[in-house]
Amino acid sequence: MLEALKKEVYDANMQLPKLDLVTFTWGNVSGIDREKGLFVIKPSGVDYDQLTPADMVVVNLKGEVVEGKLNPSSDTPTHTVLYNAFPDIGGIVHTHSPWAVSFASAEMDIPNLNTTAADTFYGDIPVSEALTKAQIETAYEDETGNAIVKTFADRGIDHNAVPAVLVAQHGPFAWGATPAKAVYNAKVMEVVAEIDYHALTLSHRDSHVPQYLLDKHYYRKHGKNAYYGQNNPKSNAHK
Amino acid sequence: MLEALKKEVYDANMQLPKLDLVTFTWGNVSGIDREKGLFVIKPSGVDYDQLTPADMVVVNLKGEVVEGKLNPSSDTPTHTVLYNAFPDIGGIVHTHSPWAVSFASAEMDIPNLNTTAADTFYGDIPVSEALTKAQIETAYEDETGNAIVKTFADRGIDHNAVPAVLVAQHGPFAWGATPAKAVYNAKVMEVVAEIDYHALTLSHRDSHVPQYLLDKHYYRKHGKNAYYGQNNPKSNAHK
Amino acid sequence: MLEALKKEVYDANMQLPKLDLVTFTWGNVSGIDREKGLFVIKPSGVDYDQLTPADMVVVNLKGEVVEGKLNPSSDTPTHTVLYNAFPDIGGIVHTHSPWAVSFASAEMDIPNLNTTAADTFYGDIPVSEALTKAQIETAYEDETGNAIVKTFADRGIDHNAVPAVLVAQHGPFAWGATPAKAVYNAKVMEVVAEIDYHALTLSHRDSHVPQYLLDKHYYRKHGKNAYYGQNNPKSNAHK
Amino acid sequence: MLEALKKEVYDANMQLPKLDLVTFTWGNVSGIDREKGLFVIKPSGVDYDQLTPADMVVVNLKGEVVEGKLNPSSDTPTHTVLYNAFPDIGGIVHTHSPWAVSFASAEMDIPNLNTTAADTFYGDIPVSEALTKAQIETAYEDETGNAIVKTFADRGIDHNAVPAVLVAQHGPFAWGATPAKAVYNAKVMEVVAEIDYHALTLSHRDSHVPQYLLDKHYYRKHGKNAYYGQNNPKSNAHK
Numbered sequence: 001m002l003e004a005l006k007k008e009v010y011d012a013n014m015q016l017p018k019l020d021l022v023t024f025t026w027g028n029v030s031g032i033d034r035e036k037g038l039f040v041i042k043p044s045g046v047d048y049d050q051l052t053p054a055d056m057v058v059v060n061l062k063g064e065v066v067e068g069k070l071n072p073s074s075d076t077p078t079h080t081v082l083y084n085a086f087p088d089i090g091g092i093v094h095t096h097s098p099w100a101v102s103f104a105s106a107e108m109d110i111p112n113l114n115t116t117a118a119d120t121f122y123g124d125i126p127v128s129e130a131l132t133k134a135q136i137e138t139a140y141e142d143e144t145g146n147a148i149v150k151t152f153a154d155r156g157i158d159h160n161a162v163p164a165v166l167v168a169q170h171g172p173f174a175w176g177a178t179p180a181k182a183v184y185n186a187k188v189m190e191v192v193a194e195i196d197y198h199a200l201t202l203s204h205r206d207s208h209v210p211q212y213l214l215d216k217h218y219y220r221k222h223g224k225n226a227y228y229g230q231n232n233p234k235s236n237a238h239k
Numbered sequence: 240m241l242e243a244l245k246k247e248v249y250d251a252n253m254q255l256p257k258l259d260l261v262t263f264t265w266g267n268v269s270g271i272d273r274e275k276g277l278f279v280i281k282p283s284g285v286d287y288d289q290l291t292p293a294d295m296v297v298v299n300l301k302g303e304v305v306e307g308k309l310n311p312s313s314d315t316p317t318h319t320v321l322y323n324a325f326p327d328i329g330g331i332v333h334t335h336s337p338w339a340v341s342f343a344s345a346e347m348d349i350p351n352l353n354t355t356a357a358d359t360f361y362g363d364i365p366v367s368e369a370l371t372k373a374q375i376e377t378a379y380e381d382e383t384g385n386a387i388v389k390t391f392a393d394r395g396i397d398h399n400a401v402p403a404v405l406v407a408q409h410g411p412f413a414w415g416a417t418p419a420k421a422v423y424n425a426k427v428m429e430v431v432a433e434i435d436y437h438a439l440t441l442s443h444r445d446s447h448v449p450q451y452l453l454d455k456h457y458y459r460k461h462g463k464n465a466y467y468g469q470n471n472p473k474s475n476a477h478k
Numbered sequence: 479m480l481e482a483l484k485k486e487v488y489d490a491n492m493q494l495p496k497l498d499l500v501t502f503t504w505g506n507v508s509g510i511d512r513e514k515g516l517f518v519i520k521p522s523g524v525d526y527d528q529l530t531p532a533d534m535v536v537v538n539l540k541g542e543v544v545e546g547k548l549n550p551s552s553d554t555p556t557h558t559v560l561y562n563a564f565p566d567i568g569g570i571v572h573t574h575s576p577w578a579v580s581f582a583s584a585e586m587d588i589p590n591l592n593t594t595a596a597d598t599f600y601g602d603i604p605v606s607e608a609l610t611k612a613q614i615e616t617a618y619e620d621e622t623g624n625a626i627v628k629t630f631a632d633r634g635i636d637h638n639a640v641p642a643v644l645v646a647q648h649g650p651f652a653w654g655a656t657p658a659k660a661v662y663n664a665k666v667m668e669v670v671a672e673i674d675y676h677a678l679t680l681s682h683r684d685s686h687v688p689q690y691l692l693d694k695h696y697y698r699k700h701g702k703n704a705y706y707g708q709n710n711p712k713s714n715a716h717k
Numbered sequence: 718m719l720e721a722l723k724k725e726v727y728d729a730n731m732q733l734p735k736l737d738l739v740t741f742t743w744g745n746v747s748g749i750d751r752e753k754g755l756f757v758i759k760p761s762g763v764d765y766d767q768l769t770p771a772d773m774v775v776v777n778l779k780g781e782v783v784e785g786k787l788n789p790s791s792d793t794p795t796h797t798v799l800y801n802a803f804p805d806i807g808g809i810v811h812t813h814s815p816w817a818v819s820f821a822s823a824e825m826d827i828p829n830l831n832t833t834a835a836d837t838f839y840g841d842i843p844v845s846e847a848l849t850k851a852q853i854e855t856a857y858e859d860e861t862g863n864a865i866v867k868t869f870a871d872r873g874i875d876h877n878a879v880p881a882v883l884v885a886q887h888g889p890f891a892w893g894a895t896p897a898k899a900v901y902n903a904k905v906m907e908v909v910a911e912i913d914y915h916a917l918t919l920s921h922r923d924s925h926v927p928q929y930l931l932d933k934h935y936y937r938k939h940g941k942n943a944y945y946g947q948n949n950p951k952s953n954a955h956k
Contacts, residue, residue, distance in 0.1 A: 023430050024423070026355070045468030071474040074459060074467045096355045101434045105352040106442035113583040115648045116504070116574045133451040140455050169448050170354045184502070191501050195576045197437055198675055199583035207583055209647050212611040216618050220552060228552045229503075229523030235549040262908050263901070265833070284946030310952040313937060313945045335833045337912045344830040344916035344924055372929040379933050408926050409832045436915055591822040593887045594743070594813045662741070669740050673815045676914055677822035685822055687886050690850040694857050698791060706791045707762030713788040 001058055001067050002040055005031055009040045009091075010053040012179035016095060017048050019187045027095035028073040030059075031179035032083055034090070037061050039083055043070035074141065081145025082175065086159050091179030093186045099193035100172035103127065107168045110193050113207050117196075118217035119228075120188040122161035124208075126151050130168040148173060161218070164189045240297055240306050241279055244270055248279045248330075249292040251418035255334060256287050258426045266334035267312040269298075270418035271322055273329070276300050278322055282309035313380065320384025321414065325398050330418030332425045338432035339411035342366065346407045349432050352446050356435075357456035358467075359427040361400035363447075365390050369407040387412060400457070403428045479536055479545050480518055483509055487518045487569075488531040490657035494573060495526050497665045505573035506551040508537075509657035510561055512568070515539050517561055521548035552619065559623025560653065564637050569657030571664045577671035578650035581605065585646045588671050591685050595674075596695035597706075598666040600639035602686075604629050608646040626651060639696070642667045718775055718784050719757055722748055726757045726808075727770040729896035733812060734765050736904045744812035745790040747776075748896035749800055751807070754778050756800055760787035791858065798862025799892065803876050808896030810903045816910035817889035820844065824885045827910050830924050834913075835934035836945075837905040839878035841925075843868050847885040865890060878935070881906045 012029040016022040025048070030041035040056045057068030063080035065072060073079070079092050103110050110125040112118055128147040135143035144167055152159050163185045164174040174186035199207060209217075219225055226232035251268040255261040264287070269280035279295045296307030302319035304311060312318070318331050342349050349364040351357055367390040374382035383406055391398050402424045403413040413425035438446060448456075458464055465471035490507040494500040503526070508519035518534045535546030541558035543550060551557070557570050581588050588603040590596055606625040613621035622645055630637050641663045642652040652664035677685060687695075697703055704710035729746040733739040742765070747758035757773045774785030780797035782789060790796070796809050820827050827842040829835055845864040852860035861884055869876050880902045881891040891903035916924060926934075936942055943949035 023426065043469065044474065071466075071469050096430075098430060098434045099437065101353055101355055102437035102441060105434060105438035105446055107446060108441060113647070114579055116579055130449075131452070133449070136451050136455045169352070169446070169452060187501065191574075191576060195579045195583060197441065198577065198580035201440065201679065202580060202586060202675065203584035207585060207647070210608075210611070212614050213609070213647060216614045227549075230521065230549050235522065262904065282947065283952065310944075310947050335908075337908060338915065340831055340833055340912045341915035341919060344912060345920035346924060347919060369927075370930070372927070375929050375933045408830070408924070408930060436919060440918065591886070592818055594818055665740065669813075669815060673818045673822060676816065676819035679918065680819060680825060680914065681823035685824060685886070688847075688850070690853050691848070691886060694853045705788075708760065708788050713761065 002033055002036070002038060003053070005033055005040045006053045006056040006058075009042070009056050009179050010051065012091065012093070012183050013042050013051060014048060015180070015183045016093070019183070021095045021097045021183075021186060021190060022048070023096065027093065027097075028075055029091065029093045029179050029183060030073075030076075030079045031091040032089075034087075038066060039079065041072050041076055041079060043068070044073050046070065075144075077139070077141035078145040078148075078173070081142055082148065082173070085145070085149040086175065088160065088177075089163075089175040089182075090177045091182035092173065092175045093179070093182040094171070094173050095186055095190075096171045097186065097190040097193075099190050099197060100166060101170075102197065103193050104166040104168060104171050110166065110189065110196055111200075111206075112209055112214060113196055113199050114192075114209060115213065115217045116188075117192045118209055118214045119221050120185060120218075121164065121192070122214065122218045122222075123157060125162060125164045125166060125189055125192070126155055126157060127166040128168050144170070241272055241275070241277060242292070244272055244279045245292045245295040245297075248281070248295050248418050249290065251330065251332070251422050252281050252290060253287060254419070254422045255332070255425075258422070260334045260336045260422075260425060260429060261287070262335065266332070266336075267314055268330065268332045268418050268422060269312075269315075269318045270330045271328075273326075277305060278318065280311050280315055280318060282307070283312050285309065314383075316378070316380035317384040317387075317412070320381055321387065321412070324384070324388040325414065327399060327416075328402075328414045328421075329416045330421035331412065331414045332418070332421040333410070333412050334425055334429075335410045336425065336429040336432075338429050338436060339405060340409075341436065342432050343405040343407060343410050349405065349428065349435055350439075350445075351448055351453060352435055352438050353431075353448060354452065354456045355427075356431045357448055357453045358460050359424060359457075360403065360431070361453065361457045361461075362396060364401060364403045364405060364428055364431070365394055365396060366405040367407050383409070400461075480511055480514070480516060481531070483511055483518045484531045484534040484536075487520070487534050487657050488529065490569065490571070490661050491520050491529060492526060493658070493661045494571070494664075497661070499573045499575045499661075499664060499668060500526070501574065505571070505575075506553055507569065507571045507657050507661060508551075508554075508557045509569040510567075512565075516544060517557065519550050519554055519557060521546070522551050524548065553622075555617070555619035556623040556626075556651070559620055560626065560651070563623070563627040564653065566638060566655075567641075567653040567660075568655045569660035570651065570653045571657070571660040572649070572651050573664055573668075574649045575664065575668040575671075577668050577675060578644060579648075580675065581671050582644040582646060582649050588644065588667065588674055589678075589684075590687055590692060591674055591677050592670075592687060593691065593695045594666075595670045596687055596692045597699050598663060599642065599670070600692065600696045600700075601635060603640060603642045603644060603667055603670070604633055604635060605644040606646050622648070639700075719750055719753070719755065720770070722750055722757045723770045723773040723775075726759070726773050726896050727768065729808065729810070729900050730759050730768060731765060732897070732900045733810070736900070738812045738814045738900075738903060738907060739765070740813065744810065744814075745792055746808065746810045746896050746900060747790075747793075747796045748808040749806075751804075755783060756796065758789050758793055758796060760785070761790050763787065792861075794856070794858035795862040795865075795890070798859055799865065799890070802862070802866040803892065805877060805894075806880075806892040806899075807894045808899035809890065809892045810896070810899040811888070811890050812903055813888045814903065814907040814910075816907050816914060817883060818887075819914065820910050821883040821885060821888050827883065827906065827913055828917075828923075829926055829931060830913055830916050831909075831926060832930065832934045833905075834909045835926055835931045836938050837902060837935075838881065838909070839931065839935045839939075840874060842879060842881045842883060842906055842909070843872055843874060844883040845885050861887070878939075
């Protein structure tokens with residue numbers, strides 16, 4: 001069942017240790033088959049060096065396990081909420097990568113201070129509000145998803161333009177068109193958090209990129225006028 | 240004598256360089272056979288790449304060497320005190336991992352600011368009081384153990400719920416049900432110290448997790464209602 | 479066409495991940511054949527582990543692709559401006575190395591505080607002024623090159639004596655007599671930025687090297703009285 | 718000539734990249750045969766992966782090359798001064814390791830804040846005064862050695878008890894009974910500088926170890942009552 005997607009999700013999970021985004025088993029990637037309405041996710045608490053594509057668990061959009069011998073990631077309800085709320089995303093990743101968790105602990109957005117951020121994120125990476133006692137004690141992982149969705153709605157942020165978030169006191173989630181792109185976005189977030197920490201503690205001032213630089217860099221890589229890389233609409237290779 | 244335990248303790252010691260927790264020989268792991276009242280510990284000052292399971296030294300709960308050609312870790316008396324005071328622990332580790340030593344040098348607790356900490360530690364990781372001149376000059380390594388035990392008693396901290404400590408001006412000790420779990424806890428402490436340093440210097444405010452988030456994350460992984468991973472009471476895999 | 483130069487530029491590009499200067503595809507090196515007036519540059523957005531010398535793209539000094547199946551780096555116009563403005567350089571590199579980007583985000587020069595800097599850079603590594611809205615919206619990559627050239631002209635800096643720059647809000651460019659020397663200079667800039675960050679946040683004071691120490695270290699390695707290494711005019715090996 | 722010493726010095730040099738103490742060729746180790754009054758040193762500016770034992774250069778205590786096809790390290794006069802001034806040392810190392818250079822740039826001692834420092838250094842690692850214009854312009858490398866010697870004399874520091882120094886605005890030198898021990902001391906200095914930076918920026922207060930803790934840890938590893946390791950006078954292995 002969904003063997004190609006399982007392999008794709010497995011490969012994306014295996015990128016996490018390679019990209020220095022996880023310690024022990026603290027991360028998970030999922031990917032969705034939108035036609036079937038099923039997603040595939042890493043099992044909970046399994047070491048990366050023991051993981052196989054066949055270990056991946058298949059879950060429906062109600063968050064119910066459809067296939068798999070292992071317990072799915074404990075964050076599965078969060079993934080379920082996000083797939084339902086963001087109908088155009090194809091993959092989701094959650095990690096405890098340390099620079100992002102530092103910003104989440106400080107309850108600070110990761111600000112967009114440079115073209116490294118602007119190339120991938122069309123604005124700051126927002127931090128959610130902290131979950132309330134009631135939210136945490138009832139359906140914690142669902143409410144984590146709801147807090148993310150609310151953050152984007154309340155602040156009017158397009159989740160495709162800023163495909164990442166920090167959950168306050170917790171850590172980062174990222175998503176993308178595919179599981180691999182979600183992992184890419186998670187790595188960019190981590191690198192940007194590291195750069196921003198040093199920039200902020202050097203300058204102690206607001207050094208956000210201006211809107212026109214954000215536009216320039218973001219749209220060099222995204223949308224109908226993109227010209228970075230080999231496969232974008234206006235790249236020379238396609239003239 | 241205790242060959243299986245020697246192998247287990249050896250394996251746990253070999254995790255220290257792999258997890259970037261030691262420089263040179265600055266770390267040691269021990270593990271105990273509670274029925275026999277004997278523990279096994281790394282020899283003092285031996286390079287990790289020359290270590291073998293047979294080099295492990297067997298010590299009784301008075302701190303006396305029972306078997307072994309090599310000198311046991313100079314921290315053996317500290318391990319002895321801890322095994323006697325904490326009768327339910329199975330393994331102990333001491334390192335000079337740099338982020339933890341930075342907090343120990345600053346004589347600051349490693350605060351519980353995020354779910355990465357809360358998943359493993361049910362509260363802040365305490366720093367002991369500095370040892371007095373008399374303590375240091377009489378039985379230094381015993382008094383180090385006593386200072387740890389006193390810290391948990393004075394502050395009313397459950398050593399199973401917070402299985403790690405900083406000795407002021409010195410560095411971290413961690414423990415657990417097994418030598419491998421002690422090493423796991425030592426690594427989590429180091430990662431949390433790194434994250435906390437950056438969070439504290441970003442926000443310069445108290446950003447402790449609230450009690451209900453601490454409860455939620457700690458008990459997701461511990462106790463009779465744990466549901467993280469494949470082997471916990473309420474994990475789906477066991478339904 | 480230019481096969482030896484393609485190999486040289488390929489090799490210099492492959493140094494970038496080895497020296498920890500790039501994440502993903504975020505870097506590019508070029509090298510020029512001054513007699514032919516043609517330069518060779520990395521294609522845009524190609525993974526380093528899939529790159530081959532044959533993928534390198536040949537470009538003329540108007541910035542036009544002369545040979546190559548792939549789209550050249552999107553930064554090609556910046557390289558073109560620099561080769562035209564600095565007629566004695568043989569290679570250029572651009573990366574998003576994190577310490578340098580932190581200084582670029584803070585819009586701070588990387589100051590010359592120690593002999594590690596003075597050995598390679600005869601003064602501070604300047605940060606350009608931020609590009610204006612008009613510059614960004616018309617010919618962004620050309621204007622990036624123009625901003626670099628203007629920085630050196632306005633501040634009277636010799637681009638051979640300080641072979642590196644930060645573009646404000648963006649990141650580092652470096653150059654040299656060859657592609658390999660450009661990459662060397664880019665790595666030194668990154669190391670110096672890391673050292674300077676910690677020195678500045680430790681001392682919070684101006685600790686520039688004095689002119690006579692700058693002279694001593696720079697001219698130990700450069701010019702007709704250089705005596706460092708095996709191939710300099712006054713090295714013992716050549717007596 | 719001195720083939721065994723050349724191999725020993727070569728091996729010690731090759732530890733520098735392995736211990737992350739050097740970038741490119743920025744480091745050198747020497748070792749001395751006191752009976753012959755000759756020392757062996759790395760050639761100047763040679764890549765570590767191209768170095769062989771036969772490349773080592775033999776120098777006498779006037780700093781003159783006695784054997785070797787290659788130019789010796791440009792820091793050879795500094796080594797010469799130190800071997801003459803400190804007649805009991807057997808090896809010297811100089812690097813540009815980044816944490817140590819940060820303290821040298823800030824012209825701050827590396828303070829003794831914890832047992833990691835106290836195990837190896839019996840006090841703070843001092844920073845020299847900055848060299849004067851006249852010193853730099855006449856015999857720079859000799860004067861670097863003289864500044865080190867003067868620092869220990871003026872401040873009454875025993876160079877065997879604190880076998881390392883920072884030269885202001887420049888970087889670290891370390892020494893020891895053998896080339897390997899010099900490299901060991903250089904690595905400890907770098908680790909201590911890293912730990913201290915974070916401790917100082919966390920606590921912003923003086924957190925020096927008290928004298929009695931310094932005594933305890935230093936003499937656990939040094940002198941006639943040492944009991945750490947397998948070969949010390951009072952280690953259990955020798956009972």
